[in-house]
Amino acid sequence: MTRFExxxxxxxxxxxxxxxxxxxxxxxVAYGMFSLIxxxxxxxxxxxxxxxxxxxxxxxxxxxxxNELLYIFDVDHVIFSRFEITALSQSKLRAKAYGEKxxxxxxxxxxxxxxxxxxxxxVEEGNGFKxxxxxxx
Amino acid sequence: MLTRIDDYRWEIPxxxxxxxxxxxxxxxxxxxxxxxxxxxxxxxxxxxxFLPGIVGRSLAMPDIHWGYGFPIGGVAATRVDDGxxxxxxxxxxxxxxxxxxxxxxxxxxxxxxIERLLADxxxxxxxxxxxxxxxxxxxxxxxxxxLKGAGWAVxxxxxxxxxxxxxxxxxxxxGADPDKVSxxxxxxxxxxxxxxxSGNHFLEIQVVDEVYDAGIAQAFGIEEKGQILVLxxxxxxxxxxxxxDDYLKTMGTAVRNYGIDLPDRQLACxxxxxxxxxxxxxxxxxxxxxxxANRQCIxxxxxxxxxxxxxxxxxDLGMRLVYDVAHNIAKIEKHQVEGKKLTVCVHRKGATRAFxxxxxxxxxxYRKVGQPVLIPGDMGRxxxxxxxxEKAMEETFGSTCHGxxxxxxxxxxxxxxxxxxxxxxxxxxxxxxxxxxxxSLAEExxxxxxxxxxxxxxxxxxxxxxxxxxxxxxxxxxx
Numbered sequence: 001m002t003r004f005e006x007x008x009x010x011x012x013x014x015x016x017x018x019x020x021x022x023x024x025x026x027x028x029v030a031y032g033m034f035s036l037i038x039x040x041x042x043x044x045x046x047x048x049x050x051x052x053x054x055x056x057x058x059x060x061x062x063x064x065x066x067n068e069l070l071y072i073f074d075v076d077h078v079i080f081s082r083f084e085i086t087a088l089s090q091s092k093l094r095a096k097a098y099g100e101k102x103x104x105x106x107x108x109x110x111x112x113x114x115x116x117x118x119x120x121x122x123v124e125e126g127n128g129f130k131x132x133x134x135x136x137x
Numbered sequence: 138m139l140t141r142i143d144d145y146r147w148e149i150p151x152x153x154x155x156x157x158x159x160x161x162x163x164x165x166x167x168x169x170x171x172x173x174x175x176x177x178x179x180x181x182x183x184x185x186x187f188l189p190g191i192v193g194r195s196l197a198m199p200d201i202h203w204g205y206g207f208p209i210g211g212v213a214a215t216r217v218d219d220g221x222x223x224x225x226x227x228x229x230x231x232x233x234x235x236x237x238x239x240x241x242x243x244x245x246x247x248x249x250x251i252e253r254l255l256a257d258x259x260x261x262x263x264x265x266x267x268x269x270x271x272x273x274x275x276x277x278x279x280x281x282x283x284l285k286g287a288g289w290a291v292x293x294x295x296x297x298x299x300x301x302x303x304x305x306x307x308x309x310x311x312g313a314d315p316d317k318v319s320x321x322x323x324x325x326x327x328x329x330x331x332x333x334x335s336g337n338h339f340l341e342i343q344v345v346d347e348v349y350d351a352g353i354a355q356a357f358g359i360e361e362k363g364q365i366l367v368l369x370x371x372x373x374x375x376x377x378x379x380x381x382d383d384y385l386k387t388m389g390t391a392v393r394n395y396g397i398d399l400p401d402r403q404l405a406c407x408x409x410x411x412x413x414x415x416x417x418x419x420x421x422x423x424x425x426x427x428x429x430a431n432r433q434c435i436x437x438x439x440x441x442x443x444x445x446x447x448x449x450x451x452x453d454l455g456m457r458l459v460y461d462v463a464h465n466i467a468k469i470e471k472h473q474v475e476g477k478k479l480t481v482c483v484h485r486k487g488a489t490r491a492f493x494x495x496x497x498x499x500x501x502x503y504r505k506v507g508q509p510v511l512i513p514g515d516m517g518r519x520x521x522x523x524x525x526x527e528k529a530m531e532e533t534f535g536s537t538c539h540g541x542x543x544x545x546x547x548x549x550x551x552x553x554x555x556x557x558x559x560x561x562x563x564x565x566x567x568x569x570x571x572x573x574x575x576x577s578l579a580e581e582x583x584x585x586x587x588x589x590x591x592x593x594x595x596x597x598x599x600x601x602x603x604x605x606x607x608x609x610x611x612x613x614x615x616x
Binding site: 006008009010011012013037055056059060063064067070071073074075077102104108109110111112114115117118119120121134136137 | 176178202203204205206209228229230265266267321324325328329334335336375378379381382385386389390401402403405543545546547548549574576577580616
């Protein structure tokens with residue numbers, strides 16, 4: 001199963017992430033975002049962070065989850081390459097994120113992502129689960 | 138959906154979508170409009186017209202393209218008395234903007250040393266994704282920076298007091314309150330102050346290529362073809378992103394509490410006069426000041442590098458600031474609306490203030506000619522300096538475009554060209570480049586942008602910001 005796809009937006013980038021359940025879709029949307037930031041093949045799992053998010057609804061949960069990861073990337077210079085959603089409800093998400101500190105000698109950094117936005121934001125279930133989000137680049 | 142008003146003005150009637158409070162107005166020509174219609178930006182112009190208290194029209198400048206919430210190139214003024222403020226109308230990169238430095242140097246003097254100059258600048262001005270700044274802010278020093286903006290930087294030894302005179306709002310937006318900013322924003326912003334960043338941010342060494350109005354150019358300190366200029370484009374870095382993110386959450390709740398009906402969640406807003414609106418304005422002012430301090434520090438290092446490489450004193454170099462403009466900001470301003478003077482909140486999302494001659498908010502030295510409007514193009518072609526007009530005051534709340542506008546998405550650009558090809562293309566044109574990340578260069582390829590000359594043709598013909606000079610790049614630093 002494809003974990004995520006990028007779609008074109010003139011100035012920014014859209015991600016559609018898929019999952020067999022919603023937890024997996026939340027993990028894959030984060031994976032998609034970090035794939036834009038860096039080449040994840042070279043990223044080892046040396047650091048593990050626990051992340052707790054509370055939001056108004058499951059759409060806001062997507063934005064807050066991604067923006068929290070961007071915050072950690074910006075402040076602690078950690079690139080994440082694997083995500084495990086340990087608990088999920090309509091307004092709460094608990095996760096473990098794995099990765100390592102940026103090492104420019106090994107890591108190929110790609111695009112700066114400013115933030116996840118609410119524009120065209122969708123969380124859908126039907127035949128599998130799907131999350132759509134546009135990132136401000 | 139569009140009604141043609143004249144060759145450069147197109148209206149989205151108020152009847153286009155139920156819920157629009159005013160019509161939309163797009164500055165464009167027929168050719169450019171075809172491109173604009175391919176994406177969703179016109180729908181976004183219509184959506185902005187839903188904002189409570191919006192006056193005049195929901196405006197779009199000719200560099201309009203699809204944004205998130207507001208279109209990029211969007212301008213909206215809302216009544217302060219009973220209208221709203223929307224963080225989405227400012228964006229994540231609060232006070233992203235450009236500043237232009239003039240010099241006494243000519244292309245002939247600089248060209249032989251351009252590689253050395255870029256190499257020195259590249260070390261002296263921190264840039265690139267994940268880069269750390271070299272300013273160490275201890276304790277509550279960040280609060281002072283947020284309160285004073287560019288003035289903080291000058292007091293700390295970065296630049297000259299005169300620089301403040303030539304910065305929009307003297308590099309300090311009033312009403313900043315660091316207590317309205319989250320700890321997270323400060324934590325994120327502190328190590329990044331004094332960094333160029335990446336993406337479309339840059340530092341460019343340019344040569345004056347064409348002078349359209351010698352008198353006005355002269356007033357701006359631009360004397361002749363061949364003169365060297367430096368253009369710096371950056372914003373408020375992670376600090377601004379965090380402020381926007383924090384307040385989008387606040388506004389998401391406010392929209393429910395105040396019963397505001399909006400077609401896009403990214404337009405979330407609150408009444409200007411509500412506690413939420415006032416807090417956002419105070420936090421946004423902090424981010425605006427952060428950006429001005431950022432550009433001020435970079436200016437200082439730029440002068441240092443020029444002085445070092447060219448072996449001349451700063452005085453001999455004559456590197457005076459021409460102007461510094463914000464192009465992602467909301468400002469409380471007084472405007473004439475339907476014959477009445479009204480205090481409004483002007484949202485400029487990818488749009489530049491363009492005040493006319495005689496306006497009290499522009500530097501004394503430019504009072505007779507009008508405010509310089511700085512319009513960067515893509516890195517392979519050219520940029521413009523234009524000037525604000527009375528017409529802009531009447532029609533666009535004293536605003537104009539902010540750049541070329543993207544023609545291709547980032548992934549489309551990556552598919553069509555490689556970073557190495559872009560570097561080769563620039564080299565063939567005699568443009569030297571230093572880039573933190575060669576792969577990202579493809580996204581910023583000249584071909585990914587519209588021709589800024591076409592954008593400027595429209596703002597010129599429509600009379601909202603006539604061209605003063607055109608400059609082409611000879612050296613580019615990209616984060």
